Amino acid sequence: MFDTFQRPRSRTGFLSVFPVVAAVAMTLAANVAVAAYPDKPIRLVVPFAPGGGTDLIARTLGVGMSAELGQQVIIDNKPGAGTIIGTDAVAKSAPDGYTIVIATFAHAVNPSMVSKLPYAADKAFTPITLIGRGPNVLVVRANSPFKTVKDIVSGGQSWQAQLCVAGQWHLGAPGG
Numbered sequence: 001m002f003d004t005f006q007r008p009r010s011r012t013g014f015l016s017v018f019p020v021v022a023a024v025a026m027t028l029a030a031n032v033a034v035a036a037y038p039d040k041p042i043r044l045v046v047p048f049a050p051g052g053g054t055d056l057i058a059r060t061l062g063v064g065m066s067a068e069l070g071q072q073v074i075i076d077n078k079p080g081a082g083t084i085i086g087t088d089a090v091a092k093s094a095p096d097g098y099t100i101v102i103a104t105f106a107h108a109v110n111p112s113m114v115s116k117l118p119y120a121a122d123k124a125f126t127p128i129t130l131i132g133r134g135p136n137v138l139v140v141r142a143n144s145p146f147k148t149v150k151d152i153v154s155g156g157q158s159w160q161a162q163l164c165v166a167g168q169w170h171l172g173a174p175g176g
Contacts, residue, residue: 037097038069038071038097038098039071040071040098041071041072041073041074041098042065042069042071042072042073042074042097042098042099042100043073043074043076043093043098043099043100044058044061044062044065044073044074044075044076044100044101044102045076045077045078045086045087045089045090045099045100045101045102046058046075046076046077046078046079046086046101046102047078047079047080047083047084047085047086047087047101047102047104047106048077048079048083048086048104049077049079050077053134054102054104055075055077057102057131057132058075058102059075061073061102061131062074062075082106082110082113082114083103083104083106083107083110084110084114084117084118086101087101087103087107087110087119087121088117088118088119090125091118091119091124091125092119100128101125102131103125103127105136107121107125108121138152140152
C-alpha cells in the first residue's frame with residue numbers, strides 16, 4: 001500500500017526552514033538599536049524678531065511639542081531679510097527633522113519678490129502641518145488715488161517703479 005498524500009519536497013523543505021528563518025529575523029530585528037525620534041532637542045526657527053505674533057505662536061507650539069514628544073524644543077529667533085536669514089539657516093541644516101522653521105506667507109511670496117534666494121523654497125522644504133490662518137488685508141493711505149484692487153493693478157502697470165509692497169515679512173520694492 002502507498003500513501004496518496006505526499007507533499008512536494010520543495011514545499012516541505014520551505015516549511016521546515018521557515019520557522020528558523022523567522023526566529024532569526026525577529027531576534028536580529030529586536031537587537032538592532034534604533035533611536036526613537038526625537039532623542040535630542042528640536043530647534044524651532046522663527047524667522048522673525050522675538051515678541052511678534054509668529055514668535056508667540058512658536059513659543060506656544062514649542063511648549064505643547066515638548067510635552068507631547070518628551071523632548072526640549074528650543075525657540076531660535078533668526079530675523080532679517082524678510083525671513084530669508086532664518087529660512088536659509090534651516091535649508092542648510094541637516095535634513096534630520098531636528099531643525100524646523102515656522103514658515104509664513106513670506107515663504108510663498110519671497111520666491112516672486114526676491115530674484116536670488118539662497119535656497120529653492122519649493123525643493124528645500126517639506127510641509128508638516130498647517131498651524132493656523134491669519135487675515136490679510138489690503139490697505140492704502142487714505143489720500144491714495146487707489147480705491148479698488150483694479151485701481152492698484154492698473155496703477156501698478158503704469159507706475160511700476162513707484163509702487164512698494166509692505167507686509168509683515170518686509171518692506172521693499174518688488175524684485176528686491
